[in-house]
Amino acid sequence: MRPLKNMATINFYLDRPDKKGFSPIHLRINCNGDQVKLATGQKIKSSDFDKNKQLAIGESYQTREINHYLNFLKERADEILHHSSKKVFEKNEIKNLLNEHIESYKLNNSVNLVKEQITLYGKPITFVDLFAGAGGFSEGFLQVEHNSKYFDFVLANDINENCELTHVVRYNHQLGLDTKFLTQDITEPDFLDNLLEKIDGKSIDVVCGGPPCQSFSLAGKRKKFDKKDDLFFHYLEVIKVLQPKYFVMENVKGILTKEGGKIKDLIINEINSIIDINEIPLLIEFIKNNKTDSNSFIFDCLVKRVELEKLLEKEKDAGREDYVNFIDNRFRKITPKIVDYRTSKTDVNMNTIRHGFKLLSRTKQWDKLKRDIIKEKDYCDIDRDDFVEAFTDFLTEISPDRIISKIESSFKLLKIPASYKSACNDIITALKIYTTSFNESIDILKSYCNVGQKDELGGILEKIRLYKIEKPFVANASNYGVPQNRERVLFIGCRKDQKFISEIPSTVSEDEKVTIFEALYDLDFIGNNQEAHRYDLVDLSKQYNGSANKKKNLLKNRDIDGKVCLKDGKTYAEWSRNGRLVERFQPQTKPFYVKDSNALLKGEKYFDLLNNHKTSNQSKSVIQRLDVILKHGNYKNAQPELNSCGLSSNKRNYNVLKPESQSPTILTIPDDFIHYNRPRALTVREMARLQSFDDTFVFQGKRTTGGEDRKNTVPQYTLVGNAVPPLLARAIGMEILKNLNK
Structure with a gap:
């Protein structure tokens, strides 16, 4: 089948009705005299189906859900036939590709939302995630089990609706947990009352969180009376009330030197001031x-x-x-x-x-x-x-x-x-x-x-x-299986009846660190202004010719935490695709994406095999600029040629990713980075891989925003860039479980 422009037609038709009068809806593709038919898995009465509009009639929830599903299948069929780099398909190949989407949808509509945390053997360790953002801390903690102890996710908090949406989809719908979400500013007078109401009398063992750090970042502006400056102390007010066994505060390295170290000393002093x-x-x-x-x-x-x-x-x-x-x-x-x-x-x-x-x-x-x-x-x-x-x-x-x-x-x-x-x-x-x-x-x-x-x-x-703490310490995410040199300061408060934690041991040695190539190579099949909804084959021999063996040698089998494991390990990409969460979260739906909270209520879910993998639509001149920088290896060396070609930019810096090493700190702006093999910025999924988020974790809402919207929305790129790397959080959670006395 050759999907030439305007040659392939995609429509739906009804098959013979069953005894109850419901007709199966089939997808039909016609192209160059060939035809492909697929059962969608949906049934409808013929009187409820508009053949001209190719949609169900009515405004009920079920009708809207069916129409969303049919439009979704039509979009995916059109994408395969008319927007794929591949030009020739066999009939069975198209059937197989579309059936993957159809089967995923059938599976997810047969699973009910679990209303209570699944409790198996062992001791659940309750935790609350403040300033949760995308959920990096939560994701890492939920990956951990030790000596029959595991984390029970009670509540998350952030001020933005898209943070809540991402959490609700991931933890309530996909994983089936009964985790609550409090969308409120921690500085509001009734915040603690609302927090306690949602916790509903549960004793909290661990509190984690990373109060926003823009106002004292080494790379950012330093404002006086910035609303973020005193969030540490509101965080500590929560600690005073909940009195958990451990609490973790994560922040940028700049906190150690702010005001000549006085802010760090003030925080330690405040922690030491929490009393029994x-x-x-x-x-x-x-x-x-x-x-x-x-x-x-x-x-x-x-x-x-x-x-x-x-x-x-x-x-x-x-x-x-x-x-x-x-x-x-x-x-x-x-x-x-x-x-x-x-x-x-x-x-x-x-x-x-x-x-x-x-x-x-x-x-x-x-x-x-x-x-x-x-x-x-x-x-x-x-x-x-x-x-x-x-x-x-x-x-x-x-x-x-x-x-x-x-x-x-x-x-x-x-x-x-x-x-x-x-x-x-x-x-x-x-x-x-x-x-x-x-x-x-x-x-x-x-x-x-x-x-x-x-x-x-x-x-x-x-x-x-009540708490023991000597000083904060710096943790580099690359020491915990994250393909990123991201240094963060950790304050870990240990209640006086618990073992003292003064550091988080590295899970990988210097020569075991995960490289950028390991993290991203299997996603390197998409070009400028493209979006992929499923994985495609990456042939390293064809892509890299003479350097293919060198690239293949970068790939290592690893344990879940990144440590090299030659016998039973998986590659970093395999861990990312399959997910790192333990089996106690079954049953669960497949990952899905929704545009906003209203779409979630309407059931307008996109069950794709791969999510958040879309490149920006960059102009020809931008691509040429990135190509020159990529060729020179860094922005500074490329300046003379950029100037001579009229491709210079006011942008202060571009970071060319080095496939054999770790990335610099991932921020919220994708244009700061150039892919190691293509003249383009990174997708949300690629940035998430560098942060160690699994591909099963879907970032919801808008992909990016600009202008005034930045004040009120937290798009996908911001969710990723501001997050705690889950594998770093996993190492922290593991150390807490090892030391915690229930």
Whole structure:
């Protein structure tokens, strides 16, 4: 059969009806006098089928699903006949190709969605994935089993609907889990309440997540009052409430050097400030037992500060207000003794102190205002312009630290009698305790203790600190079977009743690392502006001629985690095609794609054998530019020829992938990379392979976006580029299961 332009026709017809009056729908292809017929597996009454439109009649869910399926088959038949690089087909070849799609659809419509997590033998270890994005952490954790322990995926969270869609399709529909998804900003006041409601009383063993890192990336902009900067601390608020056995925070290497290392130290300090609320009475008793007349007020404040730690999130605002009012009452009592009546009513310094207390007591309201302003500032791209300074100044002025600083300056400007200076200094100290972490409050407490008291306090702190962590460490994804040199910082908090984890051992040695060629060679059958929905044969001997043997030598049989395994292993490509998830996720549907949440509700699913493998439609000049760069091996060496040919670009850099090594860090823009064998950018599927996502993991929604849409949508390329590599997550999950005491 030769599918020449306008020669092949594709239509549907009804066969003889059965006893109930339903006629099977058949697909028919006519070309050059030849005919191919295939049963679609669908039946319909003849009165419900429009022969002219070739579609079912009506608006019911079942009708829409049938019509979507028929259109899908017609698209795939047209793609094979008219848009394939192959020009000659045998009848059986076309039948086999289309029957793969038909059988996949039949199979997936016979499987019911599983409503509960499948529990087999062993101990389920519950986990929650915050800032989940595409689901790299989740995917890696679900691949792991150790000594009958495995991960039970309770909930994921992100702010974007396409993240939710990708999760729902993968984990609820495809894998049949009852995992919940919370689509909400972690900074929202009711986030924790909604999280706890969805968890529904379950104890959470592990929390993982990678708070967005754009505002402190080494390669990115550094903004003051960027809404992403304080997400670490909201993440830690979740940890304080859930108190998991382990938690993992992943981020860019730049976090280690931000603000000269102060941000890293601050995070460690905050982690060390998470305490076991059951041990709080022990510390409070110590403070009360060591209270004297000289430190009475400060120690009362320290008690109140420690008691804040045991309050639920919805109770903390009232607790903070009570703390500030306690200090304010102290100030009111000494006011007549430090200034006269007229000064107390009219002096600017007194008014600053008095009004400062009011500002501090309204922390909840100011925090909400700050959060809203930062969101609007971010939405309007306020940065490097004449607006940014005013916004920054205002947000700085309403911060508790600045308010307390002004109160302190005002005290210094007052002519306070010497006998009351100490009392005023205590008020400043009490205010500073209000803004400190638990750890910093303890440092203040220590300053009032003698050697013996400090020793006793040290013993109490050993009992009261909930998590152990010494320092973060850098993990390179290539050490865990990922074909990518992606360095990420890991903070792993270990609850005091669990074994300490200080590193994640590599799963591959330096000479075992997975290469780009291993990851991508079997996908190298598509050119510019093409989309593939099934795998095609890649003949390395024809494609590489004299260098074919060298390329074949790059292919190695491996274990699931990348370690070379000559006897029973699979190639990286085979692992990617078949998937790395364990058998307990049966039954499951085949992978499918939907355009959006509405399409999922309508049943408009695309059950293809290969997903997310589409190249960009690049212009002739762009292809020529990429070809020159590819020939020279890198962008810098290609500049002279690009200039002489009129192909120069304002783009700062292109990375030519080296087949025998690992890729640089995969980001969210595909145009940053040039395929090692063709003058083109990478497809979503190829970038996913470099991240170690299985081909069975389908990225949903739009492939890419631009302009204003970037603020509101997370397309496929962004889902891939921002993800934690699943094989890195797998190694982390394995180390946790090895050490976790249930």
